[in-house]
Amino acid sequence: MKTDNSKIKLGHGNGGRQMHKLIKDLILPRFNNPWLNRLGDSALIGPENNRIAFTTDSFVVSPLFFKGGDIGKLAVYGTINDLVMSAAVPKFISLALIIEEGLELSVLERILDSITLACKKEKVKVATGDIKVVEKGACDKIFINTSGIGYVLKGRDLTPSSIEPGDAIIITGNIAEHGLAVLLGRRGGELDFNVKSDCASLAGMLLPAVSKVASVRFMRDPTRGGLATTLNEIAEAAGLGVTLEEKEIPVSGKVRAACELLGIDPLYIANEGKALIVVKKSGSARLLRLLKDHPLGKNARIIGSFTAKFKKRVVLNTLAGGERFIDMLISEPLPRIC
Amino acid sequence: MKTDNSKIKLGHGNGGRQMHKLIKDLILPRFNNPWLNRLGDSALIGPENNRIAFTTDSFVVSPLFFKGGDIGKLAVYGTINDLVMSAAVPKFISLALIIEEGLELSVLERILDSITLACKKEKVKVATGDIKVVEKGACDKIFINTSGIGYVLKGRDLTPSSIEPGDAIIITGNIAEHGLAVLLGRRGGELDFNVKSDCASLAGMLLPAVSKVASVRFMRDPTRGGLATTLNEIAEAAGLGVTLEEKEIPVSGKVRAACELLGIDPLYIANEGKALIVVKKSGSARLLRLLKDHPLGKNARIIGSFTAKFKKRVVLNTLAGGERFIDMLISEPLPRIC
Numbered sequence: 001m002k003t004d005n006s007k008i009k010l011g012h013g014n015g016g017r018q019m020h021k022l023i024k025d026l027i028l029p030r031f032n033n034p035w036l037n038r039l040g041d042s043a044l045i046g047p048e049n050n051r052i053a054f055t056t057d058s059f060v061v062s063p064l065f066f067k068g069g070d071i072g073k074l075a076v077y078g079t080i081n082d083l084v085m086s087a088a089v090p091k092f093i094s095l096a097l098i099i100e101e102g103l104e105l106s107v108l109e110r111i112l113d114s115i116t117l118a119c120k121k122e123k124v125k126v127a128t129g130d131i132k133v134v135e136k137g138a139c140d141k142i143f144i145n146t147s148g149i150g151y152v153l154k155g156r157d158l159t160p161s162s163i164e165p166g167d168a169i170i171i172t173g174n175i176a177e178h179g180l181a182v183l184l185g186r187r188g189g190e191l192d193f194n195v196k197s198d199c200a201s202l203a204g205m206l207l208p209a210v211s212k213v214a215s216v217r218f219m220r221d222p223t224r225g226g227l228a229t230t231l232n233e234i235a236e237a238a239g240l241g242v243t244l245e246e247k248e249i250p251v252s253g254k255v256r257a258a259c260e261l262l263g264i265d266p267l268y269i270a271n272e273g274k275a276l277i278v279v280k281k282s283g284s285a286r287l288l289r290l291l292k293d294h295p296l297g298k299n300a301r302i303i304g305s306f307t308a309k310f311k312k313r314v315v316l317n318t319l320a321g322g323e324r325f326i327d328m329l330i331s332e333p334l335p336r337i338c
Numbered sequence: 339m340k341t342d343n344s345k346i347k348l349g350h351g352n353g354g355r356q357m358h359k360l361i362k363d364l365i366l367p368r369f370n371n372p373w374l375n376r377l378g379d380s381a382l383i384g385p386e387n388n389r390i391a392f393t394t395d396s397f398v399v400s401p402l403f404f405k406g407g408d409i410g411k412l413a414v415y416g417t418i419n420d421l422v423m424s425a426a427v428p429k430f431i432s433l434a435l436i437i438e439e440g441l442e443l444s445v446l447e448r449i450l451d452s453i454t455l456a457c458k459k460e461k462v463k464v465a466t467g468d469i470k471v472v473e474k475g476a477c478d479k480i481f482i483n484t485s486g487i488g489y490v491l492k493g494r495d496l497t498p499s500s501i502e503p504g505d506a507i508i509i510t511g512n513i514a515e516h517g518l519a520v521l522l523g524r525r526g527g528e529l530d531f532n533v534k535s536d537c538a539s540l541a542g543m544l545l546p547a548v549s550k551v552a553s554v555r556f557m558r559d560p561t562r563g564g565l566a567t568t569l570n571e572i573a574e575a576a577g578l579g580v581t582l583e584e585k586e587i588p589v590s591g592k593v594r595a596a597c598e599l600l601g602i603d604p605l606y607i608a609n610e611g612k613a614l615i616v617v618k619k620s621g622s623a624r625l626l627r628l629l630k631d632h633p634l635g636k637n638a639r640i641i642g643s644f645t646a647k648f649k650k651r652v653v654l655n656t657l658a659g660g661e662r663f664i665d666m667l668i669s670e671p672l673p674r675i676c
Contacts (some may be wrong), residue, residue: 008441013471026447027467030454035430035465042467045487047428052390056432056485057468060476092373092383094394094485098436103346109364116368125372127381129365132398133351135673138478139398147394147432147485150385337471 015224015270015328017201020233038159039237041085041220044152051087051152055079058145064111068177068197071144072114074272074338077201078223079148080122084203085219085275087158090122094146096130097208103141109259111142119226121200124148153211160237160278162217165308168284169242170277172205172291173198173299174250176241176266176331178273179337180258200273206292213287215280222276223338226327228267230276231314232328235306238278242314244304244326268329270337278306353562353608357434358571364404376497377575379423379558382490389490391426393417396483400674402449404523406515406535409482410452412610412676416561417486418460422541423557423613425496425548426488428460434468434483441479449480460539462486491549498575498616500555501644506622506651507580508615510543510629511536511637512588513565514604516611518596531596538611543632550623553618560614561676563667566605568614569652570666573644580652582642582664606667608675616644 007043011018028037035043042053059075080090095115099108119126127149179196202221210216218238222230227249235242251266252261259266279287284302291297314326349356365376373381380391411426414431421428433453437446457464465487519535540559548554556576560568565587573580589597589604597604611634617625622640630637652664 002669006443008437008439008443008446008471010439010471010473013437013469019469022469026443026450030450031433031457031464033463033465035463036467040466045429045465052487053464054430054432054487056434056483058434058436058470058483059468060436060472062476084507092381094381094392095369096394096396096483096485098398098481099346099395100375101346101348105344105346105364108346112364112368119369123375125371126369127371127383128378129374130358130395131351131357132396133346133348133673134478135348137402137475138674139481140472140476143436143477143481145394145396145434145483145485146638147392147434147483149390149392149487190404335471336476 010335014329014334016229033036033069036312041082041089043085049154053083053086053150053152055082056145056147057082059338060143060336061182061338062140063185064296065143066197067181067195069199070111070114071142073118074110075146076115076118076201077164077199078272078338079146080201080203083148083150083223084206085221086152087156088152089207090124090148090150090203092125092127094128094147095126098132098134098139098143100139100141101133101136122203130205135199156210158216158218160218161236163238163278165306166281166301167217167278167306168281169304170279170284170288170300171227171250171303172275172297174252174255175271175274176251176255176259176269178271179334180255182337183334184258193254195254195258198271198273200296202273202275205291205296206275209287209290212265212290213279213283213338215283216277216287216307217280218278219275220272221271223270223272226268226270226316228326235280235314236312238306241307241310242304243307244314244316246316248301248303250299250301256314258338267326272338348673352667354567357610358451379420380426382424387492390489391421391424394483394485395420396481397676398481398674399520400478400558401523402479404535405519405533407537408449408452409480410449411456412537413482413484414453414456416535416610416676418462418539418541419478419559421486421488422544423559424490425494426490427487427545428462428488428541429611430463430465430487432466432485436470436472436477436481438479439471439474441529450529453572460541468599496554496556498556498572501576501578501616503578503644504619505555505616505644506619506640507642508617508622508626508638509565509588509641510613510635512590512593513609513612514589514593514597514607516609517607517672519594520675521672531592533592533596536609536611538634540611540613543629543634544613547625547628550628551617551621553621554615555618556616557613559609559613561608561610564606564608566652566664572616573652574650576644577649579645579648580642581645582652582654584654584656586639586641588639603652605664610676
């Protein structure tokens with residue numbers, strides 16, 4: 001089949017290989033600067049002792065409401081988590097709404113209530129905002145952009161270039177819940193596995209833990225593209241290989257059953273309340289204990305480690321005793337998951 | 339005619355009365371905090387001697403390209419201008435794209451080139467970004483959100499509460515060019531008045547001028563809703579009245595002719611490269627000279643002043659020698675102007 005390479009495809013937004021190529025080919029060469037080139041979850045701005053983190057994300061999830069969350073909660077926690085990944089204490093967010101003419105005001109109010117609650121819980125202030133309304137048919141109900149500003153913990157500069165062979169990889173809990181909850185929500189409950197999105201702020205669990213464990217090297221939340229794609233990103237940025245133990249990757253029974261029925265791989269499904277943490281091996285046990293003490297971290301596990309034996313790839317030691325390469329997400333099973 | 343008040347209307351995004359009511363009724367009571375409540379073009383964050391300005395704007399303009407600009411240039415300069423209005427030196431922007439599946443890559447590249455050029459001219463860095471792709475029909479081609487961070491000039495805190503009776507009001511040039519260029523562009527050139535958008539960064543003109551004239555009280559760029567709406571906003575926030583001299587308001591012959599033909603009032607048409615500046619009367623002549631020395635300010639004029647004789651209203655002394663109240667924009671002649 002001939003593909004038309006002159007047009008934007010859904011895959012350009014899926015977080016996987018096609019999106020990375022778009023960023024590498026069209027974005028980075030144009031804007032080429034040290035802040036953007038790091039491709040961190042946030043940009044780090046200002047002098048080392050007084051650094052702020054700055055991040056942006058648009059949310060176009062469909063449906064707007066799903067088990068465990070909604071577009072408003074997602075927009076707040078998604079941006080908070082991007083700041084937390086840079087070891088920054090989230091302080092301020094912007095809120096920009098693009099609304100389709102005809103949206104029920106009651107729907108907007110529900111979303112605003114959800115945003116309010118999330119901000120209150122996390123002590124984050126909506127400091128500035130914008131509202132645009134487009135004519136019916138020019139957007140799908142509502143899109144939300146939140147940008148965020150946080151204060152980076154003194155002296156902390158989490159970067160993949162600090163990762164060394166032997167470093168441990170921790171996932172903070174069960175994977176694939178958010179993407180699956182949205183997918184199932186889209187099917188209008190015809191399949192009900194009672195899978196809830198894991199959408200949550202990671203600030204309360206991760207910032208204290210990172211403060212206590214100086215050997216945390218890097219964190220990233222495995223959202224679009226899932227754990228597999230995010231680990232490939234980190235491996236590429238670190239210039240090292242990743243070995244992953246399938247038996248250690250925490251997946252709930254419900255999620256496993258739903259994924260099998262739908263024929264999708266939980267390694268590629270988005271998470272919205274989990275982090276991958278790279279930590280020096282000697283600090284990993286302590287970090288794991290700290291995570292497990294928090295309700296969001298009770299299923300945290302060490303799932304693998306970095307190696308210099310191969311580079312920029314992820315190898316999975318399977319349950320069956322084999323090993324296979326795990327690539328980034330390539331196709332697009334999951335549009336508008338966030 | 340019965341109107342349905344349970345749904346979002348285009349007027350909720352026009353910058354005028356309906357949008358202000360939405361913000362006052364639904365947004366402010368929920369997020370109630372001193373940063374947002376100021377409703378400045380930017381939020382001011384941090385201690386007085388080290389303050390940053392933070393702003394956000396989404397751009398949904400249709401068509402994407404128009405005489406004098408395009409959505410990319412608009413997104414960069416719009417956010418730069420919001421920072422400049424708070425007397426902040428623009429430093430960093432975020433760039434979040436929501437793209438419709440099927441958009442020509444060549445169109446995306448043209449827009450990215452325009453963003454690159456605008457950032458380079460203004461020495462602003464794209465520090466962080468996001469890309470979402472939605473399925474065909476779920477948005478109209480491309481929407482762009484830019485948030486911005488700037489450093490506030492030391493000791494400057496421009497706020498409408500500092501405005502006093504007698505203060506002069508300056509507009510930095512001819513009005514109504516942006517909105518009209520977009521409107522005419524939408525008609526596909528069937529009416530060609532050769533009106534170009536005034537889309538421009540105001541940093542180079544305004545930051546040096548504000549540095550030199552300590553008695554500048556407040557600035558705002560009259561975008562959506564035009565000069566009339568923005569002056570009403572300032573009058574309300576200042577708790578004072580505004581007297582405006584119609585004969586002093588600079589409108590080019592082309593714009594006047596096009597507005598007459600289309601039956602629209604230039605006072606309500608969006609500008610994207612103009613500022614309203616409130617300055618103590620004693621500083622107004624000096625400020626005007628400084629503005630006129632800059633190419634973007636050659637048509638700058640003192641167009642009115644603040645008064646305590648009436649409150650929170652704008653009165654226009656007309657060319658015909660009468661006077662009339664000028665309200666905020668109420669109806670919605672101009673959706674998706676920015």
